[in-house]
Amino acid sequence: MHNILGLDYPTLWFLVIGAVFTGYAILDGFDLGAGALHLFFKKEESRRVALNAIGPVWDGNEVWLVIGGGALFAGFPEVYATMFSAFYIPFMLFLTVLIFRAIAIEFRSKEKMLWWRKTWDIIYSVSSILIAVLLGVVLGNVMQGIPIDKDFEYQGGFFNLLNPYAIITGITTLALFMMHGATYLIMKTENRLHTKLRLLAKNTSRFFVISYVTLTMATLIYLPQAAEKFRLHPYLFLLPLFTILTIINTRRLLEKGVYFKAFISSALTSALLLITVTVNLFPNIVLSTINPAYNITIYNGASSEKSLGIMLTIAAIGVPLVAAYTTFVFWTFRGKVKLDETSY
Amino acid sequence: MDVEILSRIQFAFTVSFHYIYPPLSIGLGVMLVLMEGAYLKTGDKIYETMTRFWIKVFALIFGIGVATGIVMEFEFGTNWATYSRYVGDIFGSALAAEGIFAFALESGFLGLLLFGWNRVTPKVHFFATIMVALGSMFSAIWIVVANSWQQTPSGFHLVGNGLKVRAEITDFWAMVFNPSSMDRLSHVLVGSLLAGSFLVLSVHAYYLLKNRYVELSKKAFKIALVVASVAGISQLLTGHNSAEGVSKNQPAKLAAFEGHYDSMKAADMFLLGYVDMNKQKAYGLKIPGGLSFLLHQNFTAPVKGLNAFAINDRPKPINAIFQTYHLMVIIGMTIIGLTLFSLFLWWRGKLFSYKWLMVVFSFSVILPQLANQLGWFSAEMGRQPWVVYGLLRTSDALSKAVKANQVIFSLVLFTFIYTLLFSLFIYLLNKKIHHGFEVDVVESIPEYSKRNIAILN
Numbered sequence: 001m002h003n004i005l006g007l008d009y010p011t012l013w014f015l016v017i018g019a020v021f022t023g024y025a026i027l028d029g030f031d032l033g034a035g036a037l038h039l040f041f042k043k044e045e046s047r048r049v050a051l052n053a054i055g056p057v058w059d060g061n062e063v064w065l066v067i068g069g070g071a072l073f074a075g076f077p078e079v080y081a082t083m084f085s086a087f088y089i090p091f092m093l094f095l096t097v098l099i100f101r102a103i104a105i106e107f108r109s110k111e112k113m114l115w116w117r118k119t120w121d122i123i124y125s126v127s128s129i130l131i132a133v134l135l136g137v138v139l140g141n142v143m144q145g146i147p148i149d150k151d152f153e154y155q156g157g158f159f160n161l162l163n164p165y166a167i168i169t170g171i172t173t174l175a176l177f178m179m180h181g182a183t184y185l186i187m188k189t190e191n192r193l194h195t196k197l198r199l200l201a202k203n204t205s206r207f208f209v210i211s212y213v214t215l216t217m218a219t220l221i222y223l224p225q226a227a228e229k230f231r232l233h234p235y236l237f238l239l240p241l242f243t244i245l246t247i248i249n250t251r252r253l254l255e256k257g258v259y260f261k262a263f264i265s266s267a268l269t270s271a272l273l274l275i276t277v278t279v280n281l282f283p284n285i286v287l288s289t290i291n292p293a294y295n296i297t298i299y300n301g302a303s304s305e306k307s308l309g310i311m312l313t314i315a316a317i318g319v320p321l322v323a324a325y326t327t328f329v330f331w332t333f334r335g336k337v338k339l340d341e342t343s344y
Numbered sequence: 345m346d347v348e349i350l351s352r353i354q355f356a357f358t359v360s361f362h363y364i365y366p367p368l369s370i371g372l373g374v375m376l377v378l379m380e381g382a383y384l385k386t387g388d389k390i391y392e393t394m395t396r397f398w399i400k401v402f403a404l405i406f407g408i409g410v411a412t413g414i415v416m417e418f419e420f421g422t423n424w425a426t427y428s429r430y431v432g433d434i435f436g437s438a439l440a441a442e443g444i445f446a447f448a449l450e451s452g453f454l455g456l457l458l459f460g461w462n463r464v465t466p467k468v469h470f471f472a473t474i475m476v477a478l479g480s481m482f483s484a485i486w487i488v489v490a491n492s493w494q495q496t497p498s499g500f501h502l503v504g505n506g507l508k509v510r511a512e513i514t515d516f517w518a519m520v521f522n523p524s525s526m527d528r529l530s531h532v533l534v535g536s537l538l539a540g541s542f543l544v545l546s547v548h549a550y551y552l553l554k555n556r557y558v559e560l561s562k563k564a565f566k567i568a569l570v571v572a573s574v575a576g577i578s579q580l581l582t583g584h585n586s587a588e589g590v591s592k593n594q595p596a597k598l599a600a601f602e603g604h605y606d607s608m609k610a611a612d613m614f615l616l617g618y619v620d621m622n623k624q625k626a627y628g629l630k631i632p633g634g635l636s637f638l639l640h641q642n643f644t645a646p647v648k649g650l651n652a653f654a655i656n657d658r659p660k661p662i663n664a665i666f667q668t669y670h671l672m673v674i675i676g677m678t679i680i681g682l683t684l685f686s687l688f689l690w691w692r693g694k695l696f697s698y699k700w701l702m703v704v705f706s707f708s709v710i711l712p713q714l715a716n717q718l719g720w721f722s723a724e725m726g727r728q729p730w731v732v733y734g735l736l737r738t739s740d741a742l743s744k745a746v747k748a749n750q751v752i753f754s755l756v757l758f759t760f761i762y763t764l765l766f767s768l769f770i771y772l773l774n775k776k777i778h779h780g781f782e783v784d785v786v787e788s789i790p791e792y793s794k795r796n797i798a799i800l801n
Contacts, residue, residue, distance in 0.1 A: 056455030059410065063451045067443035069417050074440040077432020077510075084421025084428075085743035091422055092754040095415050099761055102411040103768060106404065110772055151507060154745035303433040304503070304512040310437050318444030325452045325475075332456060332463050340462060 002305060009308040010298040013075040014282070016315055020071055022274045024064035026180075026267040031058040033181020035101065035128025036174060037200060038121060045339075046193045047121060051105065052343045053188035056333045058105065060326060062098075074311050078152055078301035079285045086146055086154030087138055090161060094134045101127035109344040132177045133170040137161065140169030143223060143277065145287030150294050152286075152301075165222045172215045175208035176270060183250060183266040187259040188337050201254055205247055216240060226280045236279060243272045348739050350751040351423040354758065356724075358415050360717055361762050365409035367716055370484055370533065371540015371571075372402050373477030378567050380473050384466060390560050393781050395473075396461070398544070401776060403458050406480075408769055410451065415758075423751065427731055427741035433512045434500055434519055435490050442486035450479030481533065488532050492525035494732050495723075496593045502735075511735070527589045528723075531582040535719065537575040538679060538712035544568035547777055549705035552696060557781055562696060565705075569690070573683040579676055584638070590726075591639045594733060595648045596658045597726035600665040602626070602635055604649040611635040611647035614670060619663040624651070626666065659728040669722035675715040682708065 002009055031054040041047050073080040084091060100123050108120035144165055147155045182201040189197060220227050230236045246269045253262035281287075285301055288294035302308065376398055383391035417439070420428050428435075456464060456472040464472070499518030500511045513519055545568045548561040591598045603619035603626030604611055610633040617628015633643035650658050659665060682704070689695045696702070731738040 052459075056459045059407070059454060060448070060451040062410070062414075063443070063447045066414060066417060066447050067440075069414075070436070070439040070443040073417075073421065073428065073432055074436025077429050077436060080421045080432065081425035081428035081743070082745075084418060085423075085425040085745040088422050088743070088746050088750050089753065091418055092757060095418060096757055096761060098414060099411045099765065102407055103765060106407045107768060107772065110775070151744075158750075303436055307433045307437055307513045310513065310516050311440050314437065314441050314444060318441075318448075322444060322448040322452070325449070329452055329455050332460060343459070 002309065004312075009305050009312065010075075010302040011283075012312060013071075013302070013308050014278075014285070014298045016312070017068065017071045017075060018274065018278045020064060020068045022271050024061070024068055025176075025270045025274055027061035027064055028058070029177045029180045029270055030054070030184035030263075031061055031181070032128045032132050033177035033179065033204075034185055035124055035181070036132060036178050037181055037185070037197075037204075038125040038128070040200060041193065041196070044117070046196075047117075048109070048339060048344065049189055049193060049337050050185055051108070051124075052339060053185055053337045055105075055344050057329065060329065062102075071311075071315075075303055075308060076285060076296075076298070076301045077303060078296050082148060082152045082154065082286055082296060083138075083142075086148070086156070087141070087161065089158045090134055090138060094131065097127040097130045097134070101131065105344070129174060132174040136170030136173030137166045139173065139277065140166030142286065143169065143219075143226070143280065145289040145295075147290050148286065148288045148294055148296070149290060152294070152296055155290065165218055168211070168215050168218050172208070172211040175204065175211045176273065179204040179208045179247075179250075180266045180270060183254070183259075183263050186254065187263050188335075190336050198254065202251070205251060209244075209247060212243070223280075229280060239272060239276045239279065243269055243276070246272060345748065347742055347746060347748050347751055350748055350755060351742060351746075352738070354423065354751060354755045355419060357755070357762075358412065358419060358758055360720075361766070362409070362412040362416055363717065363720065364713065365405050365412065366480070366483065367532075367536035367539035367712070368405045368543060369402060369409055369540075370477075370480045370536035371538065372398065372405065372543065373473075373480045373540070374537060375540050375544050375568060375571065376402060376473050377470075377477050378571070379564070380470050382563075382567070384470055390563060394560055394564050397776075397781050399457050399473075401543075401773065402476075403454065404769070404772060404776070406450070406454060408765060410447075412762075412765075421743075422754075423743055423746060424731075424741050425743035425745065427736065430510050430736050430741070431494070431732060433510060434493060434497075437513065437516065438486045438490040438493075438520075442483055446479050446482035446486060448479075449482065450476050453479070484532055484536065485529060488529045489520050489522075489525045492528050493519055493522050495528070495727060496523040496525075496589075497732055497735060498522040511732070523593050524586070524589045527582065527585040531579070531586050531719075534575050534579045534582050535712065535716045537571055538579065539716060541568040541572040541575065542679075542709050542712050545572060545705050546707070546709035549702040549708075550777065551780070553699065553702045553706060560781065566690070566695075569683065569686055569695075572679070573687055576676075576680040576683045580680070583673075583676065588639060591647070594727070596650060596653045597665075597723075599648060599650045599652075600659050600662050600726050601669040601722060603662055603666045604635075604647065605651050607646060607649040607652050609636075609646045610644045613638060614666075616670065616674070617666070619666045621662055656729065659726055661725060665722050665725045668718040668725070672715045672718040672722065675711050675718070679708075679711055679715070 004012060007015070034050055034054050038047065038050060041050055069080075072083075104120045104124035104127065108117050108124065111117070141161055141163075144163070147160065149155055179201065182197055182204050186194060186197045186201060246265050250262050250265040250269070253259075253265055283298045284295045285298060286296040288296075303311075376395060379391055379395045379398060382388070383395055420435075453472040453475040456469065457476055460469055460472065497511065499513060499515035499520075499522065501514050502509055503512045504510055544564055548565040548568070551557050551561040552565070587598070587601075590601070599605070602611065602614060603617070605624040612630040612632050613634030614626060615629045615631065617626055617630065619626045635647055636645040637643045639645065639647065650662065686695060686701065686705075689697070689701070727733055729737050729739065731741045
């Protein structure tokens with residue numbers, strides 16, 4: 001089997017997908033979080049500033065999800081097919097709220113009527129919240145495993161997917177994004193809105209710490225295999241430790257007023273959480289609750305080596321390009337939001 | 345109704361709705377490059393005003409295109425899991441390339457296009473416009489390559505057996521340049537140019553009728569007319585190449601296009617007509633031997649009919665395929681006639697002298713839209729009963745885990761959302777057009793009035 005730096009192609013592609021979804025959580029995470037906080041801003045001007053803070057970038061952020069979905073289809077078609085058909089209803093609801101959110105952002109400022117703007121504000125905020133929760137619910141089910149048979153076909157129903165563990169994961173994801181979104185908005189705002197956001201950042205990080213601790217306890221109860229993995233490899237305990245440290249660090253940096261560093265620190269929290277998930281799963285991707293022999297792993301779920309090789313080449317060319325112009329766009333729109341005639 | 349037909353209806357509905365938007369953004373992207381290029385070259389503010397207006401329209405279209413496009417990407421997995429397992433190895437690399445080269449490029453730079461006017465130099469802004477236009481074209485490349493591979497699979501081998509059989513890639517470039525991909529790609533891209541340029545033609549014809557922004561509209565109309573004329577003529581060529589390819593690679597589909605059941609020497613080509621599926625015969629206005637001539641440059645060359653294929657290996661709704669195909673051709677010819685006639689008038693200096701012509705043009709936006717949709721309908725219905733031609737049947741490609749009631753739920757949901765989405769789109773586009781151009785765009789707003797705008801808006 002071919003390998004690069006001692007890692008075979010399925011492992012490398014697993015890491016690529018992990019990186020893309022981490023990028024998605026960091027990038028769309030802050031604009032979904034900003035959306036979840038939207039109704040806390042009472043004044044029209046504050047809402048416009050908050051919306052324009054994500055205005056030039058939210059669309060580009062969402063593309064990371066498209067790339068992630070494509071990368072999953074490409075590299076692990078068995079996983080893509082199994083997951084998307086198993087999570088049929090949640091994904092349809094997810095698509096619905098995704099569309100509503102996009103049109104809310106685009107349409108709210110197109111009319112001046114109060115009722116028009118208020119309606120779209122509510123749709124925007126509620127759909128941002130639901131997207132975060134649904135993503136978390138899917139993640140929670142991935143962590144627990146789902147009933148799939150030897151042909152990787154899902155044998156459960158819709159309500160199997162709404163279990164306590166998945167719901168706790170959903171709430172934790174929401175809390176994470178809210179905290180991250182508040183940190184982002186602090187960086188982009190001034191005056192009274194800025195002061196208000198600092199308070200929100202404090203409260204959302206409390207919210208996150210509570211739900212994270214709850215999730216960790218739930219993991220020990222519901223997922224003995226994950227606890228087992230941590231027991232066998234005690235150095236893995238560094239991951240939750242670092243996660244908590246990044247949260248404390250974010251708070252410290254916000255107090256000091258170095259907002260960009262605080263944002264980076266908050267992004268690290270998301271990254272560490274996803275790394276924890278990835279480590280827990282590897283080398284499985286979809287766990288079968290019927291029989292561990294039916295797990296979809298990075299090997300029995302992968303595309304051919306030839307195909308993975310081609311896609312690694314594509315990624316090697318494409319990812320630096322995407323990184324370069326994403327950085328360029330963020331750099332162009334750096335600094336505090338100023339409303340002008342092109343704003344939402 | 346069973347899962348198969350429901351899933352097919354849902355896919356057809358969501359993809360047709362989606363396909364209103366990408367051709368518009370591809371075509372409009374090219375129009376934006378031309379408009380902003382004219383601004384940079386001449387320094388004439390009128391082109392800047394024009395560009396700013398169309399960028400906003402572009403953003404509206406692009407936004408809906410992305411939202412409905414994500415649905416498509418997910419739908420392969422939700423409704424067509426067996427298909428996804430079968431083609432993932434091949435389809436996947438095209439989709440990955442699309443995501444990384446096309447989507448990331450266009451959405452990355454779109455922010456600059458919309459909000460960057462006061463933040464970057466005009467040249468950087470123009471560069472962003474080019475990147476967005478290129479990005480939307482790239483997205484067409486990869487998705488058409490993937491779809492063409494389903495029509496004419498190549499560069500692969502089959503691995504596994506029974507339920508676990510799947511296609512694996514053996515030659516990436518043979519997959520990309522499969523027998524039909526370049527013909528179909530050029531046909532799609534030129535169709536998109538028509539969609540974009542006709543939108544510009546329609547809106548400016550409307551302004552000219554209303555006597556608004558006359559000078560600006562004449563300029564924009566002329567740019568769009570050139571693009572539309574070139575595209576109209578080119579579509580003859582790309583369409584012809586596609587038809588030749590179909591006759592070679594998918595003869596059953598070609599027979600369905602023309603409603604030929606019996607193989608014959610000297611196959612006729614219909615201009616208009618209908619297929620009596622019981623009597624297995626097509627009636628209408630035809631050119632005797634025309635099809636043989638077009639395909640083989642010989643009026644008496646034999647062409648295979650539908651009956652040369654087993655009944656289970658050929659499409660069923662022959663009349664629908666016949667009609668969609670012929671309507672597409674008729675509309676295409678109308679477009680060519682309209683644009684050539686207008687070029688003639690331009691040459692005589694009378695382009696804007698006839699009110700009726702502007703009335704025709706203000707409704708003409710519907711023509712390329714219809715032709716694009718109809719063309720896809722005939723291409724995809726003609727591929728049936730296969731989802732991957734000759735290899736995987738549509739009926740075998742479904743998600744086994746998904747039940748009919750789930751698909752009914754999502755179908756109702758999509759019908760509701762897309763109706764709402766379309767109404768909002770039309771409402772906002774209409775509003776935008778009525779609102780018109782910011783003729784006196786203030787270049788840099790002083791700080792105090794900026795604050796006022798923020799409060800007033």
